Amino acid sequence: PMNDTAALYGTLRRIAETVGRAEPAGRVAHYIPVLAEADPARFGMALAFPDGETIGVGEWRHRFSIQSISKVFALVLALAHRGEHLWTRVGREPSGNPFNSLVQLEYEQGIPRNPFINAGALAVTDELLDHTDQPCELMRDFLREESGAPDLDFDQRVADSEAAHIDRNAALGHLMADYGNLRHPVPQVLHHYVRQCAVEMSCEEVARAGGVVTRHGLRADGSRLLSRGDAKRVNAIMLTCGAYDAAGEFAFRVGLPGKSGVSGGIMAVVPGRYTLCVWSPGLDRRGNSVAGMDALDRFTTETGCSVF
Numbered sequence: 311p312m313n314d315t316a317a318l319y320g321t322l323r324r325i326a327e328t329v330g331r332a333e334p335a336g337r338v339a340h341y342i343p344v345l346a347e348a349d350p351a352r353f354g355m356a357l358a359f360p361d362g363e364t365i366g367v368g369e370w371r372h373r374f375s376i377q378s379i380s381k382v383f384a385l386v387l388a389l390a391h392r393g394e395h396l397w398t399r400v401g402r403e404p405s406g407n408p409f410n411s412l413v414q415l416e417y418e419q420g421i422p423r424n425p426f427i428n429a430g431a432l433a434v435t436d437e438l439l440d441h442t443d444q445p446c447e448l449m450r451d452f453l454r455e456e457s458g459a460p461d462l463d464f465d466q467r468v469a470d471s472e473a474a475h476i477d478r479n480a481a482l483g484h485l486m487a488d489y490g491n492l493r494h495p496v497p498q499v500l501h502h503y504v505r506q507c508a509v510e511m512s513c514e515e516v517a518r519a520g521g522v523v524t525r526h527g528l529r530a531d532g533s534r535l536l537s538r539g540d541a542k543r544v545n546a547i548m549l550t551c552g553a554y555d556a557a558g559e560f561a562f563r564v565g566l567p568g569k570s571g572v573s574g575g576i577m578a579v580v581p582g583r584y585t586l587c588v589w590s591p592g593l594d595r596r597g598n599s600v601a602g603m604d605a606l607d608r609f610t611t612e613t614g615c616s617v618f
């Protein structure tokens with residue numbers, strides 16, 4: 311596998327020149343109106359080494375709302391601050407269902423399948439509310455420090471847009487509350503969940519912030535946030551659950567722990583070596599970036615850097 315900066319940059323450049331030509335660009339997410347304004351053909355990709363050095367191509371410094379990529383950081387913070395207790399409330403099996411599905415929640419008595427579907431992320435936020443009454447601010451501050459970008463913040467327009475179309479996530483929250491698996495008021499949990507999804511970051515910043523997982527639990531400043539065991543587990547859940555009902559397809563094509571979001575971002579981890587982030591808003595029918603999947607597929611095939 312390749313680890314030479316110049317060669318990796320060459321690979322990124324070749325990908326940026328041709329990405330998306332083989333497939334239609336996909337459709338942008340429509341259920342959050344502000345996201346529907348995006349141009350599906352935009353593209354950026356960044357790679358961050360464990361020491362924070364980054365390289366990138368295309369619009370790798372353009373900020374987008376990270377959406378479900380935030381679920382990785384929420385899980386990291388919940389494991390760091392609440393530990394094993396989290397696993398009494400949320401599972402770690404792939405769901406095989408869309409990210410906002412209600413179906414399994416009733417069969418499984420309000421325990422979401424994993425932390426990376428919306429229901430699971432609500433459980434994680436609820437768990438974090440036992441640690442702090444400001445979980446989304448905790449996450450934002452963590453992301454500022456890890457990415458070295460003290461100005462990054464919530465996109466209030468995106469948060470407001472999602473809050474105005476919250477019925478499905480509210481349904482998930484209320485069903486879980488009915489089963490006794492939310493301890494805080496549903497509106498409070500939703501407020502923090504929506505804001506964490508609305509943090510605006512660039513590919514470069516996401517790739518740097520993801521370093522905590524790539525470095526097996528060490529933060530950017532070298533201090534330990536997660537045990538090696540917990541970092542391993544986060545990577546495992548990214549591999550098995552990070553692309554919702556397309557996690558199998560993601561492993562098949564990309565072969566890395568990854569996490570996608572409906573704004574078209576995907577973060578992927580080559581454990582111990584580097585963190586990748588790609589952004590392109592055109593989505594396939596399961597909500598994953600079409601050009602993003604294509605770019606990561608080509609990256610791991612060309613470099614040999616997958617976990618397989």
Ligand code: GLN
Nearest residue numbers: 377378409428507571572
């Ligand atoms: N904020 C989005 C939602 O709750 C996140 C979903 C996603 O990125 N898949 O629907």
